[in-house]
Amino acid sequence: MHEPLWTKIVTVHNYNKTFFIWCEENGIGLKSFLQPNNELKNAWEHSVRAKANELGITIDENTPNAADLTYQESCLKDALKHEYRAFFDICDWLSWTLRTKVQEDLAPYDHEIISEVIPSYFSEIRPNLDTASHEIAKLRCKKDAEASDILFHVERYNSVLTALIKDVEKIRKSVGALAEFKKKKKVSKIKDYLLVVVVGAAFLAFFDHLGEIKDWILTLKKK
Amino acid sequence: MKISQLLVWRSVIRRNMPEQPKITDDIRRHTIEHSARFRGSVRLSTGAFWTDEEYERERDKALSTPLP
Numbered sequence: 687m688h689e690p691l692w693t694k695i696v697t698v699h700n701y702n703k704t705f706f707i708w709c710e711e712n713g714i715g716l717k718s719f720l721q722p723n724n725e726l727k728n729a730w731e732h733s734v735r736a737k738a739n740e741l742g743i744t745i746d747e748n749t750p751n752a753a754d755l756t757y758q759e760s761c762l763k764d765a766l767k768h769e770y771r772a773f774f775d776i777c778d779w780l781s782w783t784l785r786t787k788v789q790e791d792l793a794p795y796d797h798e799i800i801s802e803v804i805p806s807y808f809s810e811i812r813p814n815l816d817t818a819s820h821e822i823a824k825l826r827c828k829k830d831a832e833a834s835d836i837l838f839h840v841e842r843y844n845s846v847l848t849a850l851i852k853d854v855e856k857i858r859k860s861v862g863a864l865a866e867f868k869k870k871k872k873v874s875k876i877k878d879y880l881l882v883v884v885v886g887a888a889f890l891a892f893f894d895h896l897g898e899i900k901d902w903i904l905t906l907k908k909k
Numbered sequence: 910m911k912i913s914q915l916l917v918w919r920s921v922i923r924r925n926m927p928e929q930p931k932i933t934d935d936i937r938r939h940t941i942e943h944s945a946r947f948r949g950s951v952r953l954s955t956g957a958f959w960t961d962e963e964y965e966r967e968r969d970k971a972l973s974t975p976l977p
Binding site for chain 2: 690694710714715716717718719720721723724726729731737738743775778779782783785786788792793795797800812816819820870
């Protein structure tokens with residue numbers, strides 16, 4: 687019974703679990719966040735009500751008769767809405783965690799180094815991070831959506847965030863290359879300075895002894 | 910099981926669970942203090958969770974700091 691609704695609940699719930707674990711394992715200070723658990727607790731509560739009705743457990747005089755499909759459906763829709771709220775709470779947590787990680791990893795490097803080592807950073811990763819975190823924050827404030835739209839939103843943000851996680855992991859893997867490139871750039875700058883100093887010193891020496899050189903050339907000609 | 914007990918659980922089926930309170934530093938302190946009495950997540954028992962205030966502060970900071 688209510689397979690389409692249950693499918694949505696199961697899908698959203700497991701996305702929640704996936705991102706929640708990622709945030710706990712990779713988040714700032716490895717801290718947990720309790721708000722999504724509160725939403726999941728409420729989702730469980732509504733699911734139990736639907737099941738109680740399906741099992742024919744009578745409750746009180748205000749409760750619909752046993753096996754009232756409309757009542758069960760409304761309970762499951764409420765459960766799905768709580769799963770959806772949990773999803774956006776977790777996505778919000780995930781998106782700012784990703785931003786913080788990128789800020790921390792890339793802070794010591796200038797634009798030139800970043801674009802050299804991670805060519806897609808300025809064209810794809812940064813715009814995606816900005817868009818995702820602001821859109822998710824907006825949807826989190828909105829809280830509710832029609833049950834029919836929920837899976838659409840969730841699938842959309844799942845693909846956006848999964849791509850961002852991959853991008854951030856790519857950045858994390860590039861930290862060594864960034865440091866290496868920065869070092870090389872520093873060495874090449876020092877070489878350039880040294881070259882300027884050596885050439886400059888040679889010119890100075892040349893002009894300083896110009897008179898003596900002229901005399902020497904003239905002596906050579908006389909001979 | 911007594912009928913009265915059954916009546917109790919049946920009567921709460923439509924009741925909402927208690928609301929989660931605002932997560933504060935006090936709650937964290939109490940959680941750490943009493944963690945030995947309860948079974949559960951190591952993260953929670955060691956106080957490794959965001960308080961509401963901390964979460965909003967860190968989140969606002971992350972969102973308002975421009976990316977490199």
